[in-house]
Amino acid sequence: MSQLDLVPGFSAPVDAAQGLFRQLLKAMSEPGSLIDTTLEQPLERLDPATFGVCQTLLDQTCGLWLSPAFEGEAIRRNLGFHTGVRLVGERAEAQFALCHPDDLHDLEGFGRGSAEYPESSCTLILQVERLDNASAAAAAGATTLRLQGPGIESSRYLVVAPLPAVLAAYLQQRPDPFPLGLDLILVAGRKLACVPRSSQVEVI
Amino acid sequence: MSSNGVRDGYNFAYLDEQTKRMIRRALLKAVALPGYQVPFGGREMPMPYGWGTGGMQVTAAVIGRQDVLKVIDQGADDTTNAVSIRAFFRDLTGVRTTERTEEATLIQTRHRIPEKPLREDQILIYQVPIPEPLRFIEPSEVETRKMHALEDYGVMHIKLYEDIAHYGRIATAYAYPVLVNGRYVMDPSPIPKFDNPKMHRSPALQLFGAGREKRIYAVPPYTDVRSLDFEDYPFEVQRWEQCCAICGSRDSFLDEVIIDDRGSREFICSDTDYCRSRTEQAVDNPSGARPGTDEEAANAEGARNAC
Amino acid sequence: MYVAVKGGEQAIRNAHELLAKRRRGDRDQAELAVGQISQQLALAVARVMTEGSVYDPELAALAIKQSAGDLVEAIFLLRAYRTTLSRFYTSQPVDSAAMLVERRISATFKDLPGGQVLGSTFDYTHRLLDFKLLAEGDSEVAEPAAPAPRQTDDGTMPRVMALLEQEGLMVCESSQGTPPADITVDPPAYPCDRSARLQALVRGDEGFLLALAYSTQRGYGRNHPFAGEIRIGEVEVSILPEELGFEVVIGTLQLSECEMVNGFSRQADGEVRFTRGYGLAFGQQERKAMSMALVDRALQAPQYDEEIKAPAQQEEFVLSHCDNVEAAGFVSHLKLPHYVDFQSELELLRRIRSARADETMSGENDDEQ
Numbered sequence: 001m002s003q004l005d006l007v008p009g010f011s012a013p014v015d016a017a018q019g020l021f022r023q024l025l026k027a028m029s030e031p032g033s034l035i036d037t038t039l040e041q042p043l044e045r046l047d048p049a050t051f052g053v054c055q056t057l058l059d060q061t062c063g064l065w066l067s068p069a070f071e072g073e074a075i076r077r078n079l080g081f082h083t084g085v086r087l088v089g090e091r092a093e094a095q096f097a098l099c100h101p102d103d104l105h106d107l108e109g110f111g112r113g114s115a116e117y118p119e120s121s122c123t124l125i126l127q128v129e130r131l132d133n134a135s136a137a138a139a140a141g142a143t144t145l146r147l148q149g150p151g152i153e154s155s156r157y158l159v160v161a162p163l164p165a166v167l168a169a170y171l172q173q174r175p176d177p178f179p180l181g182l183d184l185i186l187v188a189g190r191k192l193a194c195v196p197r198s199s200q201v202e203v204i
Numbered sequence: 205m206s207s208n209g210v211r212d213g214y215n216f217a218y219l220d221e222q223t224k225r226m227i228r229r230a231l232l233k234a235v236a237l238p239g240y241q242v243p244f245g246g247r248e249m250p251m252p253y254g255w256g257t258g259g260m261q262v263t264a265a266v267i268g269r270q271d272v273l274k275v276i277d278q279g280a281d282d283t284t285n286a287v288s289i290r291a292f293f294r295d296l297t298g299v300r301t302t303e304r305t306e307e308a309t310l311i312q313t314r315h316r317i318p319e320k321p322l323r324e325d326q327i328l329i330y331q332v333p334i335p336e337p338l339r340f341i342e343p344s345e346v347e348t349r350k351m352h353a354l355e356d357y358g359v360m361h362i363k364l365y366e367d368i369a370h371y372g373r374i375a376t377a378y379a380y381p382v383l384v385n386g387r388y389v390m391d392p393s394p395i396p397k398f399d400n401p402k403m404h405r406s407p408a409l410q411l412f413g414a415g416r417e418k419r420i421y422a423v424p425p426y427t428d429v430r431s432l433d434f435e436d437y438p439f440e441v442q443r444w445e446q447c448c449a450i451c452g453s454r455d456s457f458l459d460e461v462i463i464d465d466r467g468s469r470e471f472i473c474s475d476t477d478y479c480r481s482r483t484e485q486a487v488d489n490p491s492g493a494r495p496g497t498d499e500e501a502a503n504a505e506g507a508r509n510a511c
Numbered sequence: 512m513y514v515a516v517k518g519g520e521q522a523i524r525n526a527h528e529l530l531a532k533r534r535r536g537d538r539d540q541a542e543l544a545v546g547q548i549s550q551q552l553a554l555a556v557a558r559v560m561t562e563g564s565v566y567d568p569e570l571a572a573l574a575i576k577q578s579a580g581d582l583v584e585a586i587f588l589l590r591a592y593r594t595t596l597s598r599f600y601t602s603q604p605v606d607s608a609a610m611l612v613e614r615r616i617s618a619t620f621k622d623l624p625g626g627q628v629l630g631s632t633f634d635y636t637h638r639l640l641d642f643k644l645l646a647e648g649d650s651e652v653a654e655p656a657a658p659a660p661r662q663t664d665d666g667t668m669p670r671v672m673a674l675l676e677q678e679g680l681m682v683c684e685s686s687q688g689t690p691p692a693d694i695t696v697d698p699p700a701y702p703c704d705r706s707a708r709l710q711a712l713v714r715g716d717e718g719f720l721l722a723l724a725y726s727t728q729r730g731y732g733r734n735h736p737f738a739g740e741i742r743i744g745e746v747e748v749s750i751l752p753e754e755l756g757f758e759v760v761i762g763t764l765q766l767s768e769c770e771m772v773n774g775f776s777r778q779a780d781g782e783v784r785f786t787r788g789y790g791l792a793f794g795q796q797e798r799k800a801m802s803m804a805l806v807d808r809a810l811q812a813p814q815y816d817e818e819i820k821a822p823a824q825q826e827e828f829v830l831s832h833c834d835n836v837e838a839a840g841f842v843s844h845l846k847l848p849h850y851v852d853f854q855s856e857l858e859l860l861r862r863i864r865s866a867r868a869d870e871t872m873s874g875e876n877d878d879e880q
Contacts, residue, residue: 014216018268021228025266026325029235029409029424057232059225061696095229115353117700119233119242150238150385151424153407178387183236196236198385198424220597226696245696248590253840255847278851285847287519315851333844345827346701371863377855396855416837418698442858459850460857474851 005074007043009055009082020056024185027194032147032156034133037190044074046098049187050127054098060084063093065110065122069100091122099126104164110182118179121197126167131188132159143168146202147195157204158193160186171201211295217264218296223247227265227420231411234422239384240352241335246418256289257415259312259331263293266327266411267310272300274308279316279457279474286314303477315378317399319456319478322408324425330393332414335421337381337391357389360432368437377442383430384423392429398441398457403429446471451482534579548572557765557794558582562835563589564695564714565596566764566793583716587836600750603758607768609667610744614795617671618738619772625668630743631795671740672770672787681785682778701827702813708830712806713791715833717799723823724805732809732821735774736788743767743795767792769800773808776815786815 010016023035039048046054058064064085066075079085088094091109104126113121134144134157142161148154167184174181174197181197195201210216217224223245230244249257256277267273273293277286281303289312290301302308305320314331322328334340338348341359351357360381367375374380380397384390392400393412403410403423410423423429433439447454449470456478458471473479535542549556549572559571563586571589578584614630617623675681691706692699694714699707712720727734745765749758769790775783788808790800809823822828832838 014221015269017221017225018216018266021224022266022268025228025231025235025409028232029422057225057229059222061222061226062229116349117243118237118240119230123232150427151235153426179237179240183232198236198238214595218595220595223594243698243700245698247594247695248587248836249594250591252587252843253837254842254844255840257840278848282519283848284519284523288523291520314847315849333841345831372866373859373863375859375863377859378852394849394852396851398855416841442855444858457851457854459854474854 005077006081007051007078008041010052013055016052017056020052023192024053024056024194027185027192028151028183028196030151030156031149031195031199032145032152032158032193034131034158034191034193037192039190043078044072045070046075047127047187048190049192050098050125053125053185053187053192054079054085055082058083058085058096060086062086062095063088065089065091065094065097067098067100067103069103070098094122097122097124099124101126101128101162101164104166106166107170107182112176112180112182115180118181121180121182123183123185125185125187126164128160128162128186128188130159130161131186131191131193132161133157134159144204145171145195146204147199149199151196152199158186158195168203171195171199172203174200210298214296216297217267217293218249219247219261219264223261224265227261230420231262231265231422234411234420235409235424237388238423238427239382239388239390239421241414241419241421244418244420246415249415251288251292253416254333255285256312256314256331258413258417258420259314259329259415260289260292260413261415262329262411262413262420263310263312266329267293267297267299269297269299271309272302272307273297274302274305274311274477275313276311276316276318276475276477277314278459279318279478280476282476304481305477315394315396316457316474317395317402319473319475320481321402322406324407326408328406328408328410330395330410330412332391332393332412332419333416334379335391335412335414335417335419337379337389352388355387360389361434364432364434368434374433374437374439380439381432383428383432385427386430389432390421390423390429396442396457397431397439400429400431400439401441405429444471448473448479451479451486453479453482534577543576545569545572545576548575554795555580555582557767557792557796558717558799559585559589560793561796561799562586562714562716563593565589565593568794583835583839587839590836600752602761603749603751605746605748605764605766607742607746607766608670608673610742610746610766610768611763612668612742612744613765614743615668615740616738616742617740619671619740623671623674632797668742670770672772675739675772675785679782679784681772682776682787684787684789699830701830703826703830708810708826709789709791709803709807711830711833712803715803715830716835716838717796717802719833719835719838720802720806721798723809723829724802726821727805727809727823732812732824733774734786734788734805734808736805736808737772738801739770739772739787741767741769741797741800743797765794767794767796767800769797769804771801771804771808786811 020037023037027033027035037049037052039052041051042048043051062085064087066087092111097110110122111120113119142159143163145158145160147156147158178197183197184195186193226245230242234242247261249260251257275286275290277283280286293299294301305318310327310329312329336348338351338360341363342348364374378396379391379394380400382390382392382400392403405426405428407425409425412421431439444458448456448458450472453473456473456475459474460469460471462469549568555575556568556571559574559582560566563571574585574588577588612628614632615625615628672681676683692704694707694710699711745763747760748762748764749760751758771788773786773788775785777783786808788804790803790807792799806823806829810826810829812819812824819825
């Protein structure tokens, strides 16, 4: 693989990582809020927001599980170059998982944390086709979520297209009682939104 | 100084990018787990442990060039440690600083919550000495971690109940424990219990950094924060019979100052920005009632002495 | 009307200027050079490097100069500097068996391969103030005819512990094969990994560890120690860059290493063996290395089913209080203003007292009725 296959990372890494982190912090502490990252640079099949989240959060101290849909030399090579992240084959070893909706047939293996160390759970970064707030007309294949809980004054709506059935069921049922559970970063194009384990979710 | 306002030879906000990332990952987990203390690889800072290194590391991990920073200690912008921390961030980020609560996007604090209500998109960063609310009841980390895991907070209630038996009331005046989102008992840092109600469903994001103990925790906006109490001994905040000797406020937390060697004392607002803005308003608005006039004092519930 | 006192920034500047002046002292005296400190106060430098977690005699000497000889402050300066350094490589484990030995003693064998090498030591000096050192000018120091250490055939000096291990008399220590913990990256979780524990002890305050070690000798967690071996000397440090694929020596370190032979215990395989404790420090720091070894052994109590009843055996207690940068910071923070918390306590105390006074009063009224 030649140098040409490397895509450019953040042009001003310190400021870009700080800016995107603040947006992530807002998204995670105000679940369901839709954020426009204004990022432009994709990495092959990874959307600009997805690539940005990777550059902001990942480094050599993290294990990343990659959805089969994102396997490939270009993504592997560029993530390695820009973040130094370790790719792991086992879901259980991943602090982060970069997921494609088509591959998410089950959530087996992703760490839910322990009662004593709940923060050791996996954070799922799920790249979908579209994210909208409630005002957008829900298109075919879209799921509207109604969120309540910490970070939300009364309730907030988020439209996700597509939301894998297994994840919709997981968010509604919360089979791992709080504080255990998966935290979710949703990305589409330049947009992102978060659904932490503390949110109560209804599919509408 | 380099062209971008940051001291030469240092990264923006002092910490290297890898350390910031580690703290940022911990912060995201902290907001997903309201009130739970996330361990993080706390670094030595160029200030001593116990002097705000946890709050500083959190501030360093979140601050950006667009931010406006306010730093207070004991509610005041001009206390020596607040001055020192503000100068540090001015030197190492070049960001704008302010003393005005409403102008700040980030507020680093030790021991107080500003009197002026905070709004959405403001972040309040607390310096925390001992993050574990159960620590003085059970010194072992292994044990307290189990208690949090099992939601076993019986010891805390026993402690509060013993206070009532000994002193007729709950004898905790600051660092008064709270229950966050109905799940984790949390130390609100050594703020006076006067400030506890401000945490409940605050529109601002509240972040807590304990550097020496290497813990980060958070309360997202609009999150329930209840001060622990008993039905027959409900939580209550401090009140003063006096009002502020400078601005006349009867609603703010007052510091007592001794003004002569006979021990005479006066009371002044601990929140210097709040006090200043009230004084300015009074000057701008001379026709209106001066704050702290007899009329206002008479209206103030529970007031026994006029100023 | 009350007017609040202001002036923080100027007051702080003035205090720091005064500090610099006091540090310099009487200008009739020549200023202390960093080289003089690293050469002539080498043992202070060794302590600052060890507890400061940076092997750099020049920077440690600078820190000692800047802190006017306050070693805890110097350790803090070096730690704060360390935070800003990037990590390029992790070195390969150093091999202390291949040490170029300057001093090596064993209290367990009169003679052994490589022999006893006294090297430089305060041991057996009579602690009489040497007034000759008061004199100005260079004092004459004769170069002693140092007997060359009797190294074994392969040029290395075998460890006493290895000799005992060969005979099956000593519990063996082997690498678990996992990368060692780094408590500066991941805070220790209790119970601790052994590598995390040893790292915390190396960085731990010498005085604190000395006192704990002493307490084990006085019966608070007694562990029957013998100084199996203390060795001091230079070892090579190497890295293994992935892109090269072979080890490259990047320098040498002076280390003090202590291996304690401790009381025997029946092992899982039914055999009885001696147990051991390990201590390591930068430079010449025997007291630190020995103290660390005693505490390391005390902290192995659970492994040998020993009852944990003494402070030195309590891992969380020892490790969470041994760091003097943390401890000094938290003790000194009491100097910061606590007006608000104190005001809260004042208010509470007055309220409790007035409630009691009211009760007494109403009690008296009741009597009158």
